[in-house]
Amino acid sequence: MDSKARSVAAALALAVLPVAAAACGTSTSGGPGQSPGSRSSSHSPLPDQSALASAAARIDAHLRRSFPDHYAGVEIDPSRSVVIVYRRPSSALDADLRARFGDVPTRLHDAPHSARELDRLAARLRDDTGYWRERGVSITSLAVRPDGTAVVVGTDDVAKATRELPRRYGRAPLKIIHATPQLPTSPP
Structure with missing residues (x-):
């Protein structure tokens, strides 16, 4: 699945999941003439989550194409009926x-990295999975955070991955979590 399809799938999945309050109340920067965290539109919220x-x-597709060095991602806050747009200030x-x-209805939040940067890092990690497997580090999942903070690396040995990955990737923005491979369950 390419990064655009992942973003669209993530946006649709987030439409039905509440966004953590902490994510909504963190660093923000509105555009010129806006206070941090302000809405960029005065119109009423859209009528439904779909x-x-x-x-x-649509926002994701447009900003990926038009502002690849600044755009990081989108999330939906269904409790406020707002699209959160993460971007490097522009x-x-x-x-x-x-x-x-x-x-x-949108909220603008600053992001430390663009989606393009993090997609490249995720692709490098994906290409290196064989390298890591040979060294006893099983990478079980990879995901780019829409807030532009990191590539989330799932592994069954967090301690080893936390020691070893920085040796190859330096200070790359990685968030290493425990995630074991899962097989799909068969229907009863």
Whole structure:
């Protein structure tokens, strides 16, 4: 699955899951003339979560294409009926978002890395899974965080991966978590 499809799938999945309150109340920076964390639109919220998810997918596709060095990702906060857009600060991106998607309630949050940067890092890790397997580190999952903070690396040996991965990737933004491989269950 390519990064665009992953983002769209993530946006749709997030439409039905509440976003943690901590994620909504952290660092933000609005565009010019906006206070941090402010909405970029004064319109009323979209009527349902599927419309919000659809809007998030359109925003994701447009910003990935038009602002690849600044755009990090989107999340949906269903409790507030808002699309959260993570990006490296860019007044051009902010203005474009308001011009093209002014009818979508959004919040802008700063991100340390773009999706492009993190996608490249995730691809490098994916390409290196054989290397790590030979060294006793099983990488069981990889995911790019939509907030632009890290590539999440799932492994069954967090301690070993935490020691070994920085030796190869330096100070790359990695979040190492415990995740064992799972087989799909068969229907009864």
